[in-house]
Amino acid sequence: MLTDRYDNHLTTQSSSARDAYISGTDAILSASAGAEECLNQAIFADDGFALAHTALARSYQISARGADAAKSIARARELVAGLSDREKGHVAMMGHLIDGDGPSAYAAARRHLREFPRDAVVAQPLTGVFGLIGFSGIAGREAEQLDFLARLAQHYGDDWWFSSVYAFAQIEAGQMDRALKTIEISLKGNPRSAHGAHIRAHIHYERGETETGFRYLKKWRTGYDKRGALHCHISWHVALWALESGDVAGAWRVIDDAVRPGAAWGPPLNVLTDTASFMHRAALLGETIQPARWTEIAEFAQRIFPNPGLAFADLHAALAHAMTGDADALEKIIANPTGPAGDVVTQAAQAFGAFARQEWAQVIEFLTPIMAEHERFGGSRAQRDLIEFTMAAALLKAGRADDAHLMLKTRRPNKVTANPVAGL
Secondary structure, eight states: OOBOTTSOBOOOSOHHHHHHHHHHHHHHHHTOTTHHHHHHHHHHHOTTOHHHHHHHHHHHHHTTOHHHHHHHHHHHHHTOTTOOHHHHHHHHHHHHHHHTOHHHHHHHHHHHHHHOTTOHHHHGGGSSTTSTTTTSOOTTHHHHHHHHHHHHGGGTTTOHHHHHHHHHHHHHTTOHHHHHHHHHHHHHHOTTOHHHHHHHHHHHHHTTOHHHHHHHHHHHHTTOOTTSTTHHHHHHHHHHHHHHTTOHHHHHHHHHHHTSTTTOOSOHHHHHHHHHHHHHHHHHTTOOOOHHHHHHHHHHHHHHOOSOOOHHHHHHHHHHHHHHTOHHHHHHHHHOOOSTTHHHHHHHHHHHHHHHTTOHHHHHHHHGGGTTSGGGGOSOTTTTHHHHHHHHHHHHHTTOHHHHHHHHHHHSGGGGGGOOSTTO
8 A cells, every 4th residue: 555755545556656746745844946857757557546736736836837736636636535534525625615615625624634634735835825724814823823834843853844844934923942842843844945945944943043044044045946846936035135234236137037027937916016016125124116116016916916805915905006106996995805805905905005194193093003913914924914014104204203112112122123214
């Protein structure tokens, strides 16, 4: 009987297909390049291997190849007869996910993992700040993420993938010392896991360790294939640290080479959010942003995310439209608060519009109600510093420097030394 790396039975008689499947799913779990190549090798070795088609669908989904993902999951569904109960549940859950039915995928995964807790490929979409929990739009989702993984921890031991996502949940819950120990276990098991390196970078960020984090991530990023799913986002971290360190030209080189539209290979969500976020944070530090840059990312947002619904994308699209002065595009987001976090998107979009008009009192008015619940947007605390620093800048420009200092010292004390807002 052939099994995967987590000792789950696989319905295939081909050891070559099994080996390629393990390599492909490990590439997904580590955000490494080559997942699709490996999974196609598995299918070539055994076209009837349903879970290889399922994993390929997930890989296509991550890279925003929706039509290819739909085709692959359809093939997997054709092959469910004769599969084990675990494999049938695996295909069903991933089918909901590929179909875009997040609530059904979430419910199916929770049921499935109670019986098959080591089905890591089913667990993975519920992890991280971009997962089904991370993008649920509910208050308290950081606590839910930590609880979900804590309940699974006994089943994974020192597994490098599980340790990486568990560490991220610990970081977002403020458990830095625990997170550091957990991510060290992960990186010992797989030092070239992009998720592991990325999550270690978050620990440095949250601790205000700019020089240490910058040095670590620049070195790790060398040799990371640009096709890797986290290459764009890891590059964003490097660019931010370059900016904080005073290497403005170097920061822009990273953005132009690996983050902005047309330069980055990677999930379009990262291209939008990381580009818009970097430019706004650079502007808060006093850098002049060329209008053409804002136009480029605003047009990208219009093309790739034309309809509101995904709060994290809407947040950054609203920022881009505000900075280009596109009132119609901004109003479309404000007036269509779809999705579970639509109400906080509306507030933030209005705040960005006021910021672009330099109406500082209105920025403060719109942001104040959501400061205690901006976790509902999704994304990490590091990414949501976009909101924290915007509020600090508005307070400063409104002549309330003491309030700006107090806000950062109480809410983001380890980021004060990064001087995130010019003049503060």
